[in-house]
Amino acid sequence: IIGITVTKAENFPLWYQEVVLKAEMIEYYTEISGFYILRPAAMYIWNVIRKWFQERIEDMGVEETNFPMFLSNKSLEREKAHVDGFAPELAWVTKCGDRDLEVPVAVRPTSEAVMYPYYAKWIRSHRDLPLRLNQWNSVVRWEAKQTTPFLRAREFMWQEGHTAHLTEELAGKEVLEILELYAGVYEQLLALPVVRGTKTENEKFAGGYYTTTVEGYIPSNGRGIQGATSHCLGQNFSKMFEITVEDPNKQGDHIHVWQNSWGLSTRVIGVMVMIHGDDKGLVLPPRIAKIQAILIPVGIVNKTAAEDKAKHAEKVEELRKTIKKTGVRVDTDTRDGYTPAWKFNDWELKGVPLRLEFGPKDAAKEVISYARRDTGEKGTIPLAEISTKIPQLLGTIQKAMYDKADKSFQEHRLKLTNWDEVVPALDGKNVVIIPHCLGMDCEDKVKDLTVSKNLEQPEGPDNQRAPSMGMKSLCIPFDQPDGLVKGETKCLNPECSAMAEKWCMFGRSY
Numbered sequence: 001i002i003g004i005t006v007t008k009a010e011n012f013p014l015w016y017q018e019v020v021l022k023a024e025m026i027e028y029y030t031e032i033s034g035f036y037i038l039r040p041a042a043m044y045i046w047n048v049i050r051k052w053f054q055e056r057i058e059d060m061g062v063e064e065t066n067f068p069m070f071l072s073n074k075s076l077e078r079e080k081a082h083v084d085g086f087a088p089e090l091a092w093v094t095k096c097g098d099r100d101l102e103v104p105v106a107v108r109p110t111s112e113a114v115m116y117p118y119y120a121k122w123i124r125s126h127r128d129l130p131l132r133l134n135q136w137n138s139v140v141r142w143e144a145k146q147t148t149p150f151l152r153a154r155e156f157m158w159q160e161g162h163t164a165h166l167t168e169e170l171a172g173k174e175v176l177e178i179l180e181l182y183a184g185v186y187e188q189l190l191a192l193p194v195v196r197g198t199k200t201e202n203e204k205f206a207g208g209y210y211t212t213t214v215e216g217y218i219p220s221n222g223r224g225i226q227g228a229t230s231h232c233l234g235q236n237f238s239k240m241f242e243i244t245v246e247d248p249n250k251q252g253d254h255i256h257v258w259q260n261s262w263g264l265s266t267r268v269i270g271v272m273v274m275i276h277g278d279d280k281g282l283v284l285p286p287r288i289a290k291i292q293a294i295l296i297p298v299g300i301v302n303k304t305a306a307e308d309k310a311k312h313a314e315k316v317e318e319l320r321k322t323i324k325k326t327g328v329r330v331d332t333d334t335r336d337g338y339t340p341a342w343k344f345n346d347w348e349l350k351g352v353p354l355r356l357e358f359g360p361k362d363a364a365k366e367v368i369s370y371a372r373r374d375t376g377e378k379g380t381i382p383l384a385e386i387s388t389k390i391p392q393l394l395g396t397i398q399k400a401m402y403d404k405a406d407k408s409f410q411e412h413r414l415k416l417t418n419w420d421e422v423v424p425a426l427d428g429k430n431v432v433i434i435p436h437c438l439g440m441d442c443e444d445k446v447k448d449l450t451v452s453k454n455l456e457q458p459e460g461p462d463n464q465r466a467p468s469m470g471m472k473s474l475c476i477p478f479d480q481p482d483g484l485v486k487g488e489t490k491c492l493n494p495e496c497s498a499m500a501e502k503w504c505m506f507g508r509s510y
């Protein structure tokens with residue numbers, strides 16, 4: 001196996017592609033562009049996330065469902081308003097065998113139009129509320145933009161939750177509960193920091209009432225990235241699909257139910273690769289690593305006496321069992337014909353968080369040697385302490401990975417009140433938090449004003465040159481800084497005369 005041939009700094013997009021391929025997470029589906037095969041290394045991570053999230057939404061009372069993957073033009077017509085913008089992404093089935101279909105059907109890009117006619121049928125009385133269903137499936141959106149594994153694919157796996165409530169308050173409470181679970185997937189499993197907030201009118205789901213989001217940050221190119229979204233749909237869809245209950249307080253009156261929909265996709269795996277990966281390949285947070293510790297026998301060479309080899313192998317197997325008993329996902333690499341150095345590179349490429357080495361010298365000193373994948377730090381652990389020290393070390397690695405990413409995000413999230421500092425900040429691979437009026441036109445203007453003029457920047461491998469696109473709003477952080485006095489603080493856009501409403505996070509983005 002040759003390792004990664006480009007460094008993360010010199011060519012980030014190419015580095016990313018190589019890592020996901022050589023770490024055996026992805027195979028390109030070369031039959032049709034924009035589609036990817038997820039291999040066991042990726043599916044393991046998705047399944048850890050799925051188990052963690054599924055357990056928690058079940059505790060909330062969410063039940064599982066499975067709806068058909070096709071939707072008819074008729075129900076699409078119902079939500080015409082916002083689908084129009086998406087029409088180019090819709091994939092259609094128009095033939096079956098050698099016959100044209102009378103009525104073409106669309107492949108679901110999301111399932112509102114599929115599900116809500118049945119919500120209308122099932123929800124009659126307020127006693128039918130709250131209705132809370134989630135499905136794990138894949139959706140198809142024929143993206144026009146350049147696709148890339150995990151981050152932007154024409155088919156991706158996700159979960160989509162769709163719920164109905166009697167009041168705005170009950171819906172709103174759930175929106176935030178789910179958003180916290182999304183933040184938990186990032187912070188607790190993937191060791192990634194996210195900013196929680198609300199999308200602006202420009203960036204929210206047009207068919208909804210408001211969108212809450214968790215936003216990530218990619219240090220390599222300074223871009224923001226949407227991590228997952230939890231929408232309150234208000235009564236927009238219940239009015240489109242006539243989902244009503246009789247008013248419990250007023251006989252004869254009907255209430256349109258308040259709905260939410262929320263989704264997290266396999267994009268999260270790409271974000272984790274981009275942020276934690278290094279020039280040797282993947283770096284996996286222990287919580288989602290299929291193999292958390294790889295135990296590699298060393299110091300055994302051809303001339304080692306057969307009986308010593310056998311004894312050493314037994315000792316290694318014993319160590320594996322001891323470590324496995326602690327609940328650590330440990331494996332041994334006893335492959336013949338490969339040097340320890342070769343094995344080290346292979347497991348580093350695959351991102352295994354902890355390498356353990358055990359040789360005759362270690363045996364003599366009654367220790368096991370280790371090397372951390374995240375920092376490269378090496379050390380030894382007395383054999384008598386491995387049952388406590390190894391799980392502890394994995395916990396240390398998980399926290400250290402989070403802290404490192406969190407520090408980087410914090411250092412590159414600049415609160416600015418001087419417009420002239422904005423473009424330099426973006427070119428310095430930062431996202432910014434600025435006082436903003438939240439006007440849609442103003443936001444469009446801000447995007448135009450912040451197209452990077454640094455094109456005269458030294459040629460360099462242009463993939464690495466800060467993207468010249470303008471900045472978009474990422475979210476209105478729940479956690480608002482001080483210093484914005486309503487009615488007194490102006491919107492930071494020099495061409496806008498409005499007053500600032502909120503601090504808003506902006507950045508070049510995916």
Ligand SMILES: O=C1CCCN[C@@H]1CCCn1cnc2cc(F)c(F)cc2c1=O
Pocket residue numbers: 083086087089090109110111112141159160161205207229231261262263264
């Ligand atoms: O984002 C989520 C979470 C899970 C459930 N759905 C919501 C909103 C999806 C927004 N969206 C996103 N993309 C779409 C692409 C299309 F081709 C299309 F016809 C419709 C949509 C579309 O409605």
Ligand SMILES: [Mg+2]
Pocket residue numbers: 141
């Ligand atoms: Mg899209």
